[in-house]
Amino acid sequence: xxxxxxxxxPSRWAxxxxxxxxxxxxxxxxxxxxxxxxxxxxxxxxxxPLIAPFDPYDPAQMDIMNSEYPPVWVTGADxxxxxxxxxxxxxxxxxxxxxxxxxxLIGICAVGLxxxxxxxxxxxxxxxGGRVDSLLMRLADIQLSFSTLMxxxxxxxxxxxxxxxxxxxxxxxxxxxxxxxxxEWPQYARTVRxxxxxxxxxxxxxxxxxxGFGPIRIMVRHxxxxxxxxxxxxxxxxxxxxxxxxxxxxFLGLGMPPSQPSLGSLISSGFDYIFSGSWWITAIPxxxxxxxxxxxxxxxxxxxxxxxxxxxxx
Amino acid sequence: MSLLSVRDLSVKFxxxxxxxxxxxxxxxxLCKGERLGIVGxxxxxxxxxGFALMNLLSRPGYIDSGKIQFLGDDITQMPEAKMRNIxxxxxxxxxxxxxxxxxxxxxxxxQMVETLMAHRKLSKAEAEQIAIVKLREVYIPSPEERLxxxxxxxxxxxxxxxxxxxxxxxxxxxxxxxxPTTALDVTIQADIMELLLELCESNKVxxxxxxxxxxxxxxxxxxxxxxxxxxxxxxGRTREIINDPxxxxxxxLINALPQQTKPGQRLKQIPGNMPSLTSIPKGCPFSPxxxxxxxxxxxxxxxxxxxxxxxxxxHEVNRLxxxxxxxxx
Amino acid sequence: xxxxxxxxVFQAIAVMFVISLIxxxxxxxxxxxxxxxxxxxxxxxxxxxxxxxxxxNDSFLTQYLRFAGNALQGDLGTSYFFKEPALDVILKKLPxxxxxxMGASIIIxxxxxxxxxxxxxxxxxxxxxxxxxxxxxxxSIPVFLTAILMIFVFAVELGWFPSYxxxxxxxxxxxxxxxxxxxxxxxxxxxxxxxxxxxxxxxFVRLIRAEMMEVLQSEYVKYAKAKGIRPWxxxxxxxxxxxxxxxxxxGGVQIGTMVAYTILTxxxxxxxxxxxxxxxxxxxxxxxxxxxxxxxxxxxxxxTNTIVDLIYGLVNPTVNLARMGA
Numbered sequence: 001x002x003x004x005x006x007x008x009x010p011s012r013w014a015x016x017x018x019x020x021x022x023x024x025x026x027x028x029x030x031x032x033x034x035x036x037x038x039x040x041x042x043x044x045x046x047x048x049p050l051i052a053p054f055d056p057y058d059p060a061q062m063d064i065m066n067s068e069y070p071p072v073w074v075t076g077a078d079x080x081x082x083x084x085x086x087x088x089x090x091x092x093x094x095x096x097x098x099x100x101x102x103x104x105l106i107g108i109c110a111v112g113l114x115x116x117x118x119x120x121x122x123x124x125x126x127x128x129g130g131r132v133d134s135l136l137m138r139l140a141d142i143q144l145s146f147s148t149l150m151x152x153x154x155x156x157x158x159x160x161x162x163x164x165x166x167x168x169x170x171x172x173x174x175x176x177x178x179x180x181x182x183x184e185w186p187q188y189a190r191t192v193r194x195x196x197x198x199x200x201x202x203x204x205x206x207x208x209x210x211x212g213f214g215p216i217r218i219m220v221r222h223x224x225x226x227x228x229x230x231x232x233x234x235x236x237x238x239x240x241x242x243x244x245x246x247x248x249x250x251f252l253g254l255g256m257p258p259s260q261p262s263l264g265s266l267i268s269s270g271f272d273y274i275f276s277g278s279w280w281i282t283a284i285p286x287x288x289x290x291x292x293x294x295x296x297x298x299x300x301x302x303x304x305x306x307x308x309x310x311x312x313x314x
Numbered sequence: 315m316s317l318l319s320v321r322d323l324s325v326k327f328x329x330x331x332x333x334x335x336x337x338x339x340x341x342x343x344l345c346k347g348e349r350l351g352i353v354g355x356x357x358x359x360x361x362x363x364g365f366a367l368m369n370l371l372s373r374p375g376y377i378d379s380g381k382i383q384f385l386g387d388d389i390t391q392m393p394e395a396k397m398r399n400i401x402x403x404x405x406x407x408x409x410x411x412x413x414x415x416x417x418x419x420x421x422x423x424x425q426m427v428e429t430l431m432a433h434r435k436l437s438k439a440e441a442e443q444i445a446i447v448k449l450r451e452v453y454i455p456s457p458e459e460r461l462x463x464x465x466x467x468x469x470x471x472x473x474x475x476x477x478x479x480x481x482x483x484x485x486x487x488x489x490x491x492x493x494p495t496t497a498l499d500v501t502i503q504a505d506i507m508e509l510l511l512e513l514c515e516s517n518k519v520x521x522x523x524x525x526x527x528x529x530x531x532x533x534x535x536x537x538x539x540x541x542x543x544x545x546x547x548x549x550g551r552t553r554e555i556i557n558d559p560x561x562x563x564x565x566x567l568i569n570a571l572p573q574q575t576k577p578g579q580r581l582k583q584i585p586g587n588m589p590s591l592t593s594i595p596k597g598c599p600f601s602p603x604x605x606x607x608x609x610x611x612x613x614x615x616x617x618x619x620x621x622x623x624x625x626x627x628x629h630e631v632n633r634l635x636x637x638x639x640x641x642x643x
Numbered sequence: 644x645x646x647x648x649x650x651x652v653f654q655a656i657a658v659m660f661v662i663s664l665i666x667x668x669x670x671x672x673x674x675x676x677x678x679x680x681x682x683x684x685x686x687x688x689x690x691x692x693x694x695x696x697x698x699x700n701d702s703f704l705t706q707y708l709r710f711a712g713n714a715l716q717g718d719l720g721t722s723y724f725f726k727e728p729a730l731d732v733i734l735k736k737l738p739x740x741x742x743x744x745m746g747a748s749i750i751i752x753x754x755x756x757x758x759x760x761x762x763x764x765x766x767x768x769x770x771x772x773x774x775x776x777x778x779x780x781x782x783s784i785p786v787f788l789t790a791i792l793m794i795f796v797f798a799v800e801l802g803w804f805p806s807y808x809x810x811x812x813x814x815x816x817x818x819x820x821x822x823x824x825x826x827x828x829x830x831x832x833x834x835x836x837x838x839x840x841x842x843x844x845x846x847f848v849r850l851i852r853a854e855m856m857e858v859l860q861s862e863y864v865k866y867a868k869a870k871g872i873r874p875w876x877x878x879x880x881x882x883x884x885x886x887x888x889x890x891x892x893x894g895g896v897q898i899g900t901m902v903a904y905t906i907l908t909x910x911x912x913x914x915x916x917x918x919x920x921x922x923x924x925x926x927x928x929x930x931x932x933x934x935x936x937x938x939x940x941x942x943x944x945x946x947t948n949t950i951v952d953l954i955y956g957l958v959n960p961t962v963n964l965a966r967m968g969a
Contacts, residue, residue: 023330142658145948147899153906154937157925158669161933244785248907251787252922264785271791271911275799286788294783301779368869372860402871409866417863418961419884428880429870464960480870 024306031302034295041292045100052094053080057260071280086266086281087273088258095261096285100292102262106176107243111235113181114242118188119231123219125189126196137193140186148183149245155179156254169257176255180242187234195227229307236300240293247289263289316383317487317520318344318367323380325359325366325544327591328373334591336362336375338544346487349514349521351531351552353567354541355588360524361410363541364490367522368407369397385487403433406481407490408510411497412473416465422476423461429483448479452509471502475509482513488520495530507534528567532556540564543589543599550624560626562634563600598629606630606637651952655945662941666934667710670720671703673930719938720931724924729935733917737939738819739809740905740916746822746836747901751844759851760886763859764878766852774848781845786904790838790911797834804834807913835912839904843897850893855886888959895951899944 025031044051070076071084071092078085083092125136159175160168168175196219199205208218247264249255251271256262258269263285270281325337337359344350352360365371367382369389382389385404389397401407409415416425426445430436436444442461449457452475465473474494481489491510495503511534514521523534531538531552538555540548540563548561559565566584568574574582586603589595595602601611611629618627621635628634694700701709713719719729762771784792798806810831813824822828858864859882867881906918913919917936924932 145896145899146944147896147901147903149903150899150940153903157921157933158673161925161928161930162673240783244783247785248787251785252906252910253926267788267791274791274795279795282791286791290780290784290788293785294780297779297783370865370868372865398871398873400871401869407866407869409862409869411862414862415866417867417881417885419888419959420881421960428872428876432871432873432876466961 021306025302028302030298034298034302037291038295038299041100041288041295042104045097045104048094048097048101052091052097053082054091054094056090056095056098070278071284074280083284084280087269087278092280092284095266096263096288099261099263099266099285100288102173102256102260103243103246103264103289103292106173106180106246106262107239109177110180110242110246111238113177114184114238115188115231115235117182118185119192119224119227121185122189122192122227123196123224126193126200127215127219127223133193136189140189143183144186146183148180149248151183152179152245152249153252153254156249160254165257169259172256172260176246176249180245184238184241187238188231191230191234192224192227195230196223199223199226233300233304233307236296236303240296240300243289243293243296263292316343317346317348317385319381319383320367321381321383323363323366323382324378325362325371325375326378327375329592333378335378335594336544336591337366339380340539340541340544340546342539342546342549344488344520344522347514347518347520348537349511349523349535351535351538352522352524352541353526353528353531353538355526357588357590358541359544360526360541361492362544364407364492364522364524367490368401368405370401399433402429402480402486403484404486405488405490406484406486408474408477408481408492408494410493412470412477413497415477416473418465420464421461422463422465422468426461426476426480426483429480433484444483445479448483449476451482451513452476452479454479470498471506474498474506478506478510478513482517482519485517486519488522489514490522490524492524493526494523496525510534528556528571529573540567543594544591545599545627546618547600547628548624548626549618554623558622558624560621560624560631560635561600561628562604562606562630566603598627604630606634647956648953651949655949658945659941662938662945663711663714664707666714666937666941667707669937670710670930670934671706673928673933714938719935722924722932722935723929724927724932725929729931730939732920732932733935733939736915736917736920738821739914740902740909740918742822742832743835743839743905743908743914743916744901746832747839747843750836750840751847755844755847755851756883756887758848760855760878760883762848763852763855763886766856775852778845778848782842782849784841785907786838786842787907787911789841790835790908793834793838794911805831806834809915835908835914838911839901839908842904843901846897847890847894851886851890854889855882858882858885861885884958888955891951891955891958895948895955898947898951902940902943 025035049055069078069085071082074084080091083096086092086095121136121140125133156175156179199222205218205222208222213221246255246262247267250262250264251268253265253268256265258265261269266285267282267289270278270283270285274282320343321341322339323337323341324335324339326333326335340359340363342350352363354360362371362375365375366377367384367389369377369382369392371377377390380390384400387396389400392400416422423442423445426448427438427441430441430444431438434441445461446457449460454460454472454475460468460476468476478494489510494510495506498506507530510521510523513519521535523531525531535552537550538552539546540555540561542563548555548559548564555564556568559568563584566582569582570584584603589599589602595612596615597613598604598607598611598616601607604611608630614629616627616629618625619631621631691700717730721727722729722732725732758774762774765771794806797804808831809820809822809828811825811827812820812822813828815821815824822832864877864881867877872881902918905916906921908914909916909919910922917939921933921936923929924936
């Protein structure tokens with residue numbers, strides 16, 4: 001019995017290692033480096049409370065006297081603050097770690113919400129068909145024709161004006177996830193619906209129905225696995241977009257407040273000081289943001305090439 | 315006189331870390347005005363042969379070796395500009411599915427005129443006149459009006475007639491028709507084939523008809539090539555191949571025809587499937603499905619040899635023939 | 644054709660109706676018009692009287708109908724801050740924003756088609772790889788960061804271009820201030836236009852490339868080759884038109900995103916357009932101005948989408964406009 005297990009284990013790994021996708025991954029240095037960078041950023045930001053020398057959320061650790069120290073490689077730096085300090089005297093390195101965590105968290109949660117809504121709606125539309133289908137797809141068309149960012153800006157602006165900054169800031173993270181998450185479900189819904197329509201015709205779905213499986217089981221267990229690769233591809237691009245949207249909203253002052261800054265709000269607060277020479281408050285979080293989004297986009301590009309046989313052949 | 319002469323043509327596909335042979339050293343000739351059928355299952359390499367003759371293989375396929383002499387010049391060595399002058403002009407092609415062959419955003423007239431103007435110095439009005447004449451030849455009603463129509467306004471049969479008219483626009487020497495009726499409604503398939511035959515005969519155009527349908531081949535062509543897994547396994551006059559096939563695969567194909575089966579009897583299928591190009595067996599590619607298989611069939615690929623009236627690539631053709639003779643007696 | 648037009652206009656009206664409902668809901672719930680009018684030092688009785696007078700105690704439907712009726716006559720309320728009709732305030736800011744969008748659109752349309760077509764035809768040249776590499780970096784940099792970067796490099800460090808405002812605008816046609824009529828105006832609009840185009844341009848290059856590559860694999864392109872058509876004709880007559888059809892659809896959707904990006908660009912460059920004004924209005928809780936902005940942007944949006952749809956129908960012969968209207 002045990003010998004069986006030990007032989008099964010490596011062969012399974014070998015299977016993954018030799019699969020098309022793993023092969024194309026190994027052959028693509030850009031993808032490897034991107035995944036590595038993404039992994040490092042993610043792990044470090046989620047370990048922020050352990051790694052960061054300061055707690056940017058703790059006002060007791062902030063001293064306005066420490067504000068605007070440059071990074072250590074610039075003259076006039078304080079060696080205590082590796083990447084310098086921001087306008088409020090917060091250690092920039094710690095703040096960036098926490099900020100990246102927030103940006104990633106919002107991006108991933110928002111896309112999770114999008115995926116959940118989109119997949120459910122897509123499955124229902126495709127499986128039920130008829131009027132429900134045309135109604136849902138009509139809704140998707142309308143939703144798509146409105147720019148997410150525009151809707152988000154107006155929604156958040158009104159919310160902020162309605163609740164006042166204080167209450168808004170407290171719940172900003174939930175508002176952001178909700179507004180970015182709700183807006184882009186049609187992407188998923190359309191893809192999933194298309195797969196459902198294609199799979200529904202196939203025999204195995206009929207036989208599953210004849211065997212008496214309920215529609216939910218058929219959809220989740222049999223149809224959904226077939227749309228996994230497009231869902232993966234969409235998700236990577238969507239996470240990158242969501243992070244950009246969050247940063248843009250926070251930059252406009254409609255997202256995370258300066259007391260709990262994401263990368264976007266950090267850049268925003270630094271922007272006021274760019275003319276006085278304190279470039280690092282904008283530049284360093286800016287670089288982190290761009291690198292983070294870039295590696296996700298590069299991974300998305302590679303994933304699309306690897307998973308989409310239509311593009312792979314061309 | 316020879317119009318086309320193909321010698322040892324091999325086509326390969328560059329895959330992930332190796333190459334796959336799609337055509338394995340095929341050779342055949344075509345005389346002026348002659349009609350040749352290429353028969354085989356899908357994946358046997360029929361369409362690839364057609365595109366190779368046009369030098370239009372799309373990546374990752376490429377001509378690995380061999381010669382294609384057309385009107386005395388070798389197409390495989392020809393510069394692109396000269397080749398372009400042959401395509402549509404000396405050698406025209408009819409594609410499989412008329413629903414996707416014509417460009418959806420260009421009118422029929424534009425697509426006909428551009429073909430003429432690519433090869434002849436003509437004004438647009440002159441080109442349109444020729445187009446109308448050719449449309450009339452393929453029995454398109456009110457051809458003048460068709461010129462301004464878009465493909466989606468026409469039926470599949472109508473579109474395929476227009477594609478035949480386009481093939482004839484420049485009075486080519488050779489037309490390659492790649493399954494010209496498989497995408498069409500059964501009721502109009504025969505009409506299209508009849509039209510093609512009539513036009514080829516009256517214009518003395520050579521025809522290479524690629525199909526999986528032996529019945530069509532027997533009506534349309536003078537000679538036939540039977541392809542299997544990228545090789546020609548049997549070739550000769552169509553009548554002889556149909557009436558007295560020598561290769562076990564060809565025999566199987568003919569026995570599988572519904573006409574060869576009595577009512578109520580099961581169709582005689584050849585057991586198994588054609589191997590995919592990535593897993594062609596060593597030796598004779600047909601050996602795993604062949605009932606006459608011997609040891610040397612598994613190790614050595616048979617060369618085509620003249621046998622009775624046809625050329626056939628089979629080690630066991632002698633034995634097979636005597637078996638059949640016994641059966642007849 | 645006419646029926647299609649009617650149908651499209653009908654849809655547009657339906658969307659405008661929904662937008663006006665949202666706008667009214669915001670107006671109804673956001674801020675207190677009484678406080679803006681009379682301050683807080685007024686007794687509750689007087690307040691109630693005023694409320695009755697202003698119709699604030701009427702039913703929702705009556706109030707909405709009044710709101711919609713006024714809106715149709717161009718009355719979107721009076722800005723608390725500017726003490727002027729909100730629509731007038733916005734219309735004064737409109738040319739600045741539209742010129743910015745125009746500048747960016749010229750850059751996007753002028754560059755994305757040649758770059759997209761080139762990279763599709765020659766996917767393996769060094770230049771193509773370079774273009775694709777830059778484009779993926781381009782879509783990864785948020786608009787506001789590009790804007791900041793451009794200010795930092797070209798305005799602060801190099802001093803070649805001004806960093807904010809519209810500069811010398813020329814008053815034309817009696818109602819429009821333009822940047823395109825003076826050198827100073829051009830200098831001011833260049834950086835914001837590039838910044839606004841910076842994320843959309845690579846997006847369109849990639850889209851056009853992907854669509855074009857797919858079209859180049861199609862049967863009708865193979866067939867055109869088999870007819871002996873010259874490559875340039877295949878690329879620009881056979882393939883490009885088919886490529887642009889889906890691009891037009893996406894372009895229509897992106898117009899909305901572009902308006903959102905103007906808010907970012909205008910904020911960074913302190914460009915006196917609608918977006919900049921909107922954020923100020925939000926900070927001042929200037930409700931009528933917020934609502935007016937929403938309705939004007941919604942209107943622009945619906946109009947451009949309708950136009951894009953019509954263009955698509957005209958360009959694509961397989962869309963039968965007459966039949967679609969039925």
